[in-house]
Amino acid sequence: MARTVGIGHQDFETIRKKGYFYVDKTNFIKEWWESGDRVSLITRPRRFGKTLNMSMTEQFFSVAYADRGDLFEGLSIWKNEEYRQQQGSYPVISLSFANIKEESYATARRKICQILSNLYSGYNFLLEHPILDKKEQKFFEDVSADMDDVTATLAIYQLSSYLTRYYGKKVIIILDEYDTPMQEAYVNGYWDELAAFIRSLFNSSFKENPYLERAIMTGITRISKESIFSDLNNLEVVTATSEKYADAFGFTEAEVFAALDEFGLADRAQEVKLWYDGFTFGGLTDIYNPWSIINYLSKKKVGLYWANTSSNRLVGKLLREGNREVKKAFEGLLAGKHLITPMDEQIVYDQLNTNELAIWSLLLASGYLKVIHYEKYEELGDDFREVNYELDLTNHEVRRMFGSMIKGWFTETSADYHDFIKALLLDDRKAMNVYMNRVCSEMFSYFDTGTKPSKEEPERFYHGFVLGLMVELADRYVITSNRESGFGRYDVLLEPRNKADDAMILEFKVQEAEEEAALSDTVKAALEQIDRKEYASNLIAKGTPRERIRKYGFAFCGKNVLIG
Template structure:
């Protein structure tokens, strides 16, 4: 009989006591302990079992769970006598920053201090043990949501000191979702304040802490060393491309297929693989996101499970406001193409707005892109660099991005949909009316950044083309021929139904030195379609000239004029 699928459980004890569906990852305990690394940072995308594994570590090692070996009976770690003796023998501090999502530094700082205060409250029996001197007792009572920076910075190290004295053993420190406050700080504009506060806290807790036995931090991203880890030279960083712990987070394909068999769903393997396969950690491909698989086992139908557990606001903002090169590359990825890039797995948040590689690095760390291969190559200076070949992770991710792009036009949903209908019908007057409505409303939505300019509207063009790709999928194959030169972008729509016309679109920006008005720009666009023989491929595939429609789009700021070749 199949076990009960419990949605949303992140506490190891609860899952074990209720005999909920669980895939044994206790080999991670042995692998981590035997690595003997002092401070380990493990990055994985959200909903990949990070919190559950941290709960498992706490309940295996913590003295609070002494004599609770029943939680681990029947699991791989319990087969080793050495580890049976190790269970429940260390003081453990386990905290999570997952809930730090405030809009201001003041409130975020209070939330972090409150989390530390809660840890002190858990161990307030220390105040009654004649363990602390008068000054230490005074310090203990100063720990609160409003404590000073100096008190906060050493709070975790000081608690480690008190616990190691009481238990006569150094402390294990577990910090889950360490980078959530920093992501929120970047989005909400208090990055410098937050990183300064976190840096001092981490320095005393993880670097200059003589009472620390070992520590584990988890998060989505590897924040750059300069931001918060500047003095942490004892840090072992394990990213998605590292070989360590490669099967400890996420489900392997063998584990997924066994789960489908347990729940009588073996006949759905092909469907599950199409939707949810695709993550790669270290040397192991075909890793599946646990959240999607657990929801599939429960609901027995495909759906957007993992991608809908977050607003994806940062990713959406970066792509929407990105330059035309990034949007072009993203069009290629949505079409099933690949991206070859040099990726630095350290995320430098300050560069996300202007560094293309930083954006791809964030998408890789967040799980939206996967590494299909990477190699070390020689650069132009005789050094070496790592080049990654990246693709969209799986069908679930592709659908999520399609929905995101559709929402970009939600503010003018009616106009945009009406434009698509007019385009398909060949109604040039309606196309002009609706396209001007679209551009007036959403131009600034795409034309953003540090130096936005209505004279450089490529951001809008490429966002618009991404929208075409999404709305017309299943009816047309969209391809693009990207020409050099300012503001030009060619789109070919090849019909899947032979009864539909093929469509060629040429975008051009009004150039006052060459053209008198937008009508001249339209004529230049239509002439380019003819001169460059953009219809040659369509004609070669048997589509007649009578079934190829050609349109020139002329842009001047957010004004648009569309003309058709008759």
């Protein structure tokens, strides 16, 4: 009989006691311990079992779970007598920053302080023990939501000292989702303040801490060393391309197919593979996102499970407001092409607005992109240029998620945008002009990065508009942009999948006031450019009759547009 699927449980003890569906990942404990690394930072996308694995690790080592070997009976770690002796033998400090999603530095800092205060509350018995002198008792009591920076940044260090002296063993520190507050700080504009606070906290907790036995931090991203890890030179970073712990987070294909068999769904293996396969960690391919698989086992149908577990606000903001190169690259990804780009896997948040390479790093770390191939440093020899990565959208679920996100960009003007699409298909130029002017009026600033319209708005809008076309008309047209044809590069080309439909060429031009007195002159120049550079040549070479090729010139002046 198939086990019960309990959705949303991240506490190891609850899952084991209730007998809920669980894939054995306890070999991670052995692999991590035998690595000998003093401080490990493990990055994986959201909903990949990081929190459950940290709960599992805490409950294996923590003295609070001494004599709770029953939780691990029947699992791989319990087959090893040496590790049975380790269970419940260390003081463990475990905390999570997963819920720190605040709009200001003051509230984010206060929430971190409250988490530290709650941590101390669990050890109030130390106040009655002679290991603490009066000054230490005073420090202990000063730990609160309102404590000063010195007390806050030393809180974990001091607690490590107290627990080491009380139990006679150094501590293990587990920090889950360390980067959640950092992402919110970037989005809400208080990055510098929070980075300085976190840097001091991490330095005292993980570097200048003689009471530390081992530590693990988990998160989605590897934030740059200069940002918050500048003093932490004992850090082992494990990213998506690292070989360590490759099968510890996420389900392997063998684990997924075994689960499908258990639930009587073995005949749907290829459907599940299409939708949810595609993640790669180290050299291990065919990794599946656990959240989607668990939901599939429960609901027995495909859906956007993982893609809808958060607002994707940061990713959406970066793509929508990105420059034309970012949008052009993303057009290629949506069209099924791979992206080849130099990249550094550490995220420099300060550069996300200006450096497109940082955006691809974030998308890879977040699980939206997967690595097809990358150049290893040993393969480069004496060539110290940036490492090139070949990237693709991870799977069908991610592709569908981005389609929904792009549609959402036009939500405020969805009626006008869809009416424009209908008018375009009908070749109703009068209606196209009415609806497109309404869309432009609303959407120009939305695609820009600043609070005031910029000169780049037509470019930003144009590429966002193309992505919208690709989502709305992908079933009916092959849509390409900025490709060579004839003697130049056209802006947008719609090649019909059905020969009964017309092909279309769209050329966008911003009015040059010195040369074009009116927008109609700009439209004329755009149409002349289509003919002069023979943008239709590729279509004609494929057998499309000239009379079945429509040509449109889009002329922009500020937020006004004229289509002819």
